[in-house]
Amino acid sequence: MKYPKVEISADKIAFNVQKLIKDANDRGIELVGVTKGVLAHPQIIDAYLEGGLNYLGDSRIQNVKRIRDYGFTGKVMLLRAPMLKEISQVINYVDVSLVSEHKTLEALDLEANRLGKKHSFVVMVDVGDRREGVMPEDVDEFVVDSQKYENLQFLGLGLNVGCFGGVLPTWDNAQVLVELKSKLESRGIEVPTLSGGSTCGISIMYKEQLPAQINQLRVGEAFLIGNDSVREVKIPGTYQNTFRLTAEILEIKERPSQPAGEIGKDPFGNTPHFPDRGIRKRAIAAVGKQDVVINSLIPEDKHVTIEGASSDHLILDISDSQREYSIGDEISFDMEYGTVLFSMNSPYVSKEFYWNTI
């Protein structure tokens, strides 16, 4: 099965990696290559390694396993706190966990002891986004307590923004980590790593608005599509056109833009509303909400608009297009991060990698 398909310019991803590593290293920042958006696909790992990454991260233990099965022997970070039910695999495949609960640390310590292994951890701090992390006022005590685990090594502090609460990364919220670090160091606890967030940290790095003590960023989107979707800005000097989706057209018909009949909810819990735009020429492409996020899909034909989708059908308005579409034609789209994530995770979408696109 070939369609829908995603074409991936692996060489452009490798280029993005190389460019960002150089600019980050110039500022004393280490980068972790995040693979969760692409199911830790082997060819993306190739692109990351080709670009010079030697430290990878993923939020899912299954993807970490995939990274190890691929043969990667470098450092791997688990980006979501380990589940108690997966501790054994975490100790076996992961070097560094991001944690915010002592119960997790206790389980890691016990299992590391049992398997005769060492494990490292970064304590996550909630600097305002209100997803995970120890509250800043509790960090001191949390870290002091966490020195007792004999099989675990405390590496430092981490933050996340732009994920749940939509909080933007700033000098001030990164500075929270810097202040906590100096407090801990005054108590004799070394804090070698300050992990200052994700792609959105890259944007502020370029604006020189990242405190100098931040020495690590965990990056996916900037490598994969050269974009920061939190600030909706392109990362300077990188490629954006790295992923392209193509689907086949199944049907073309003129029909009223407005549904007729009593309106209930769609399967996703939304009540659809469509303005009356008269009779429009509509095409259906064979791809749906199981494979894409429609508001991060951009038709290459600028005169085509996406009207919506169901799980398997993408509804397009082609009335204003200059092209004469026919049944069986291919139609292509630029992909933003949300769609990249869904498509790479969808078994219905085939993936084609290219290494000669620059």
Ligand SMILES: *Cc1c(COP(=O)(O)O)cnc(C)c1O
């Ligand atoms: C996904 C994730 C990242 C990477 O985010 P991007 O926006 O893709 O750069 C970094 N840290 C954590 C904890 C994550 O879950």
